[in-house]
Amino acid sequence: MTKAAKNITDSRSFRATIIATILCAGVLAGIETAPAMVAAHGTLLGTLDAIVLGIFIIEVILKLTAHSPQPWRYFKDGWNVFDFTIVVLCLLPMDSQFAVVLRLGRTLRLLRLVSTLPKLQLLVGALFKSFSSMGYVGLLLGLVFYIYAIIGVHLFGGHDKEHFGSLSKAFLTLFQTITLDDWKFLFASAKGSSPAIAAAYFVSFILLGTMIMLNLFIGIIMNSMAEMHAELDEQVRAKQGVAEKDSVLSDITALDQQLSVLKSQLSKLRRKLTSNTP
DSSP, rough: HHHHHHHHHHSHHHHHHHHHHHHHHHHHHHTOOHHHHHHHHHHHHHHHHHHHHHHHHHHHHHHHHHHTTGGGGGGGGGHHHHHHHHHHHTSSSSSSHHHHHHHHHHHGGGGGGHHHHHHHHHHHHHHHHHHHHHHHHHHHHHHHHHHHHHHHHHHHHOOHHHHHHHHHHHHHHHHHTTTSSSHHHHHHTTTTOOHHHHHHHHHHHIIIIIIHHHHHHHHHHHHHHHHHHHHHHHHHHHHHHHHHHHHHHHHHHHHHHHHHHHHHHHHHHHHHHHHHHH
């Protein structure tokens, strides 16, 4: 039973079915945002949603069975915990108390693509791993914002009060500048006091904020992806080692069974020989 469940969950057809079901759940979540569609096809949508939920429940049961006689090992994988949580949210009763949570669970089912596709797991894992390093880059970016905001208030606050009249306005102006959203208009408003100073101010901030910081973020994510690749390779080697160990143990068990059979046959032959001896 355990081996059959494991073969099913590891098969490509099973994974393809789960991916198709997740995509169908995403389409249903989008359709349910249209009141006209819900009013016209509410029964059909409810049936399809029940089928999707049933497939997810069967998936959880099969994976738990595949981990027997230690089903708690299923919850050692964070992605399995995420999938199980979404299924539990979708099983909540549809009333005024749980309606919002149920809709949230139906929407989050689309995120199960991450737990189904290994490449997406790699990207998300690298993103989470890079958070600690990104914090220092964010701190450095905050310092740059703070320094340039103060300089901007002193340089352009008297001429352009709309964008540099206060520190908070300067922060918003710099945020718009770093996104490169219509920064030429901001530059035109500020250069009335001194075009050369305004040019040096905006160009230097864009170079520091957009080019250098963006490259730092990309470098951190690439480094985290390399670390995730190394961790996944180690996990694959560990799984292969466990599979080889299980194979060796099964071979030893089969040999023991054969030896016990041979011993029983030898004992029978000995009894026959002793009985035939005059």
